[in-house]
Amino acid sequence: MNLLGRLSLWMQEVGAGVGDISEELLDRFVVAERSRDFVCVTVKNSMGTMRRFLTDAGYLGVSDAGAGPVTPAVAEWCSWMRGQRGLTEKTIAARCHYAAGLLDVVTATDGRVQWHLLDASLVNAYVAERGRPYGVVSRAHIVDAVRCLLRWALSTGHLDRDLSAGVLKPPGTRRGLPRGVAVEQVAALLAVCDPATAIGARDRAVVLVLVRLGLRAGEVARLSLDDIDWANGRLNVTGKGREHTLPIPVDVGQALTAWLRLRPAALDRAVFVRMRAPRQMMATSAISGIVARLSGVAGVDPIYAHRLRHTAAMGVLAAGGSLAEAKELLGHVYTATTMAYAKVDLAGLRELVVPFGQVPR
Structure with a gap:
């Protein structure tokens, strides 16, 4: 929401309307935002999320949104979970919801995924930030989804080292005894x-x-x-x-x-x-x-x-x-x-x- 608000203000400054939204316009917006003395953190972390929202809402053409390699990477990961892991569509959607944003963090302005930037510290920083508004159980799901993404990246050659073991375990995920009601x-x-x-x-x-x-x-x-x-x-x-x-x-x-x-x-x-x-x-x-x-x-x-x-x-x-x-x-x-x-x-x-x-x- 913060990034969409910044995009709206910038579009008013340059005189662009809703019908002008395109990948080229978003690239210009990113360049303008990164030229500021203090760059908003959402420009780096939420561009992929905003692109997906604009596409689903019909403001950004599907062909334009799919031109970058981020969407194919997520689609390839989903295909791997479906074919190699045998996961259900509901589980696949949940894991994409929790972990697809990690690819946005390492995506360049031209849409290229910079896999070499992924390391344990960056992954753990994403996990901590992504799990901030959630409870203990959801944080455990986020860790599981990120580890699944890293295992896929390693098996397909995107990564040359296994980072899944370096993902921190969220505290308090140990299950207790079932509690009934009197x-x-x-x-x-x-x-x-x-x-x-x-x-x-x-x-x-x-x-x-x-x-x-x-x-x-x-x-x-x-x-x-x-x-x-x-x-x-x-x-x-x-x-x-x-x-x-x-x-x-x-x-x-x-x-x-x-x-x-x-x-x-x-x-x-x-x-x-x-x-x-x-x-x-x-x-x-x-x-x-x-x-x-x-x-x-x-x-x-x-x-x-x-x-x-x-x-x-x-x-x-x-x-x-x-x-x-x-x-x-x-x-x-x-x-x-x-x-x-x-x-x-x-x-x-x-x-x-x-x-x-x-x-x-």
Whole structure:
């Protein structure tokens, strides 16, 4: 935004209009900015981002924007992730979002990528600056994306040395134990939902689906009316790379029925829709936002959707269920992912503890 504002002011000074935006005009802008006594840091770090925005917004021709080698480099990297690593398009897009800006830092004014300028200090400076507005988890994703970019550059000959090992690890990325929610807190969330209103019925159904079926917030957002098998009492869930079917408990079915009777006409067939226009499928963040808002109204500690998912898994183990049953409920592909919940199954762990002073046999 800062760089776009500087571009707008410069265009007013030279008498250029929106229709005059081109690569040649941007080159003139860069020359003018770099001639100042104090060059704004965004001129060096954000030119590629601004070019992509102007292209997507239709102000810069696709042919002009693709003339430089930066776009082909990113496209080549994406092709490598797709063909050699087998990553999904969503993962590829996320890694480009986090790491493509590193190429902008080492791109000359003529659009040529200066690979020889990349070193550990420059890469770590980019990682620190890129991760500044994000939390711990997103910073870890940024580091992972940058390392992937550096490994690709090494394998394709753009770099002559491996820099990925020199990328600093963000602090605090060690995962802790899953944290569930107490029964009293779940009851408090449900108590502040007014089932007589549409929004109250929706929020109550969201909470029960999360805490009883252990769905992810994204899975709840993607639920369609066609996923509910009322005749057999089942719910078809599309998760991370797999689909599985879960039985609908009585209280969940009643909550869904109460909500669907009040659900307004919408633009799509999503189960949970926005209450304001455009009435359509809710975003993943909106599902988690419902739980956070209810926890604030209930006066309990902040709770988000994924903690309710943890609560469902821990409830299975507390009731005597196995890890295999918890795995099926959560829709995990690998049992190793579900093993984290074994660490919080205190009742099961106590049976394995050797009493003090006794020798295990």
